[in-house]
Amino acid sequence: xxxxxxxxxxxxxxxxxxxxxxxxxxxxxxxxxxxxxxxxxxxxxxxxxxxxxxxxxxxxxxxxxxxxxxxxxxxxxxxxxxxxxxxxxxxxxxxxxxxxxxxxxxxxxxxxxxxxxxxxxxxxxxxxxxxxxxxxxxxxxxxxxxxxxxxxxxxxxxxxxxxxxxxxxxxxxxxxxxxxxxxxxxxxxxxxxxxxxxxxxxxxxxxxxxxxxxxxxxxxxxxxxxxxxxxxxxxxxxxxxxx
Amino acid sequence: xxxxxxxxxxxxxxxxxxxxxxxxxxxxxxxxxxxxxxxxxxxxxxxxxxxxxxxxxxxxxxxxxxxxxxxxxxxxxxxxxxxxxxxxxxxxxxxxxxxxxxxxxxxxxxxxxxxxxxxxxxxxxxxxxxxxxxxxxxxxxxxxxxxxxxxxxxxxxxxxxxxxxxxxxxxxxxxxxxxxxxxxxxxxxxxxxxxxxxxxxxxxxxxxxxxxxxxxxxxxxxxxxxxxxxxxxxxxxxxxxxxxxxxxxxxxxxxxxxxxxxxxxxxxxxxxxxxxxxxxxxxxxx
Numbered sequence: 206x207x208x209x210x211x212x213x214x215x216x217x218x219x220x221x222x223x224x225x226x227x228x229x230x231x232x233x234x235x236x237x238x239x240x241x242x243x244x245x246x247x248x249x250x251x252x253x254x255x256x257x258x259x260x261x262x263x264x265x266x267x268x269x270x271x272x273x274x275x276x277x278x279x280x281x282x283x284x285x286x287x288x289x290x291x292x293x294x295x296x297x298x299x300x301x302x303x304x305x306x307x308x309x310x311x312x313x314x315x316x317x318x319x320x321x322x323x324x325x326x327x328x329x330x331x332x333x334x335x336x337x338x339x340x341x342x343x344x345x346x347x348x349x350x351x352x353x354x355x356x357x358x359x360x361x362x363x364x365x366x367x368x369x370x371x372x373x374x375x376x377x378x379x380x381x382x383x384x385x386x387x388x389x390x391x392x393x394x395x396x397x398x399x400x401x402x403x404x405x406x407x408x409x410x411x412x413x414x415x416x417x418x419x420x421x422x423x424x425x426x427x428x429x430x431x432x433x434x435x436x437x438x439x440x441x442x443x444x445x446x447x448x
Numbered sequence: 449x450x451x452x453x454x455x456x457x458x459x460x461x462x463x464x465x466x467x468x469x470x471x472x473x474x475x476x477x478x479x480x481x482x483x484x485x486x487x488x489x490x491x492x493x494x495x496x497x498x499x500x501x502x503x504x505x506x507x508x509x510x511x512x513x514x515x516x517x518x519x520x521x522x523x524x525x526x527x528x529x530x531x532x533x534x535x536x537x538x539x540x541x542x543x544x545x546x547x548x549x550x551x552x553x554x555x556x557x558x559x560x561x562x563x564x565x566x567x568x569x570x571x572x573x574x575x576x577x578x579x580x581x582x583x584x585x586x587x588x589x590x591x592x593x594x595x596x597x598x599x600x601x602x603x604x605x606x607x608x609x610x611x612x613x614x615x616x617x618x619x620x621x622x623x624x625x626x627x628x629x630x631x632x633x634x635x636x637x638x639x640x641x642x643x644x645x646x647x648x649x650x651x652x653x654x655x656x657x658x659x660x661x662x663x664x665x666x667x668x669x670x671x672x673x674x675x676x677x678x679x680x681x682x683x684x685x686x687x688x689x690x691x692x693x694x695x696x697x698x699x700x701x702x703x704x705x706x707x708x709x710x711x712x713x714x715x716x717x718x719x720x721x722x723x724x725x726x727x728x729x730x731x732x733x734x
Contacts, residue, residue: 211552222540283536283592286500287553288522446502 208289212297220301223274225267226308232259233309237316245321252317253401254377256330259313260306260337261397262366267302268345269358272444281445291441295433299342306338307331314404323405329413330404337397340425343432344393350437350444369394393428396421450475451600451631452499456508459494468494470655471508481622481632483646485639487728491655492635493533496602499633500530512600526555529598533605535585536592539578543569543588546577547595554596563591567617582609590618594625601625601632607641619644639720649720651727659727663720670723672716675701679708692716 220226236255240248275281284294314330317323348365352358369392375381376389377398389395399411399421411417452475459469469491476482484492497503499510501517501524510517512524537546547560564570567587577585586609593601603622607615622632622645634646642649643663650660659666673692678685690701692715705713718726 208553215549215552218545219538219541222538278539279532279534279536280538282502283530283532283550284553285502286525286528286530287550288525288555289553290522442502442504446497 209293216297216301229305229309233312236313248321249323249405249407253405256310257397257401259309260334261341261394264302264338264341265345268342269349272349273355302342303335303338306334310334326404333400336425340393340429343429346437347432373398449478451478452476453511458507468655472657474650478631480647481626481645483634483642483649485649486652490652496635528600529593531590531593531603531606537577542574544573550592551595556597558595558597586610604635642720653728666723667717671718674716676714678711
């Protein structure tokens with residue numbers, strides 16, 4: 206426990222030193238400026254999209270880039286010969302990813318709540334962004350650990366985004382519907398989008414406590430657990446010592 | 449007493465069925481510096497990774513302090529220090545911040561600044577590691593290995609990239625570590641380090657240990673039992689070789705050193721460099 210806190214403190218310090226928090230803050234400011242320009246009437250429809258993308262795609266980028274830069278600096282291997290477990294190392298990376306996603310989500314939500322007078326369910330926002338960031342951190346680990354190099358990671362990320370984000374966008378624009386829309390529930394990006402629309406009162410078909418909501422939440426939790434248990438935890442030491 | 453006892457150790461990487469370690473046996477005694485030597489790709493680093501539990505799926509038996517290595521948890525890492533071959537630091541943190549980061553993960557904590565002072569990095573402790581030279585990073589690597597006051601040190605090419613003065617400082621610190629009761633596994637191909645530090649060495653080639661002994665015994669075993677004498681005769685330097693056995697009773701030798709100006713006398717003892725080439729069959733590159 207003490208080691209987890211030490212690791213977390215150090216990870217946060219690294220986020221500051223490597224300017225990850227500053228970049229995340231700059232992206233939040235960009236979202237806020239765009240929402241302001243879109244105007245109050247349409248902003249509610251977009252704020253969920255921005256936060257969903259931030260918590261999902263940004264979590265993947267952050268995890269993947271962090272793993273590659275640390276491998277380049279050879280700092281993954283020495284941690285494995287300290288009294289810190291692999292679970293602690295992975296857990297702390299996921300926590301820091303959640304922190305970055307929450308910082309952005311809360312800032313943008315405070316902006317739309319108090320500047321643009323849009324209703325926000327803050328407790329749901331925090332819990333659901335944490336879930337979205339967790340599952341996408343696991344996906345980030347998976348994509349980074351299966352990539353040979355940084356270019357490979359970028360290709361993996363583009364493929365993931367293409368496969369899962371484009372259909373969501375097409376459904377949002379009513380270009381496709383029916384069974385494809387139903388099938389999209391397996392897409393974590395689609396789930397993130399629907400969750401955020403609920404948080405900002407845009408989604409009307411799904412409500413908290415509904416069976417669909419519970420099933421989708423269980424699905425994301427299970428997906429995180431399966432990725433962690435079957436791939437990330439067993440393969441992390443091998444990936445970390447690879448030179 | 450053996451700190452590490454390795455018996456019939458075998459290892460194959462998942463993607464390559466051919467074993468890289470082929471049933472090796474050796475032990476490391478408490479208070480000694482044990483050198484594991486061999487050409488690139490011989491299995492030195494793999495052996496070290498296995499002993500530091502980075503590669504857990506090995507065959508055979510390894511005991512640490514009498515207990516199976518596989519039975520150790522995080523407490524194993526409280527007792528060992530690892531000095532890697534390449535720099536292992538966060539470039540955007542200072543030298544001191546890097547050391548504090550790693551040290552905070554251990555229960556036992558050695559004072560950091562005296563260690564930095566010993567390796568000549570105290571004045572640069574607040575510089576970003578990204579601004580350090582390779583030699584400075586290697587010295588910081590060594591300090592990192594000592595942060596938890598370990599009883600056993602794994603050192604991989606520890607003086608790689610250091611100038612002779614800083615290499616000497618590190619070697620003196622390793623010798624002091626041994627003098628304080630510490631044990632060291634030194635993995636290297638730098639025979640100068642081996643000559644200066646190792647109590648015993650093992651040569652590994654293609655995953656097998658093909659020779660193991662003290663450096664002195666190896667030199668005797670692989671050297672020639674002869675004495676080469678250079679002396680002055682008729683204003684020119686001449687050479688003569690004598691059998692080392694019974695040299696005290698060798699009248700020609702005794703007469704030569706009595707009646708001529710001797711320039712040099714050398715026994716036919718070989719160097720570890722020559723032994724390395726002879727044993728491994730590979731050219732030695734320093």
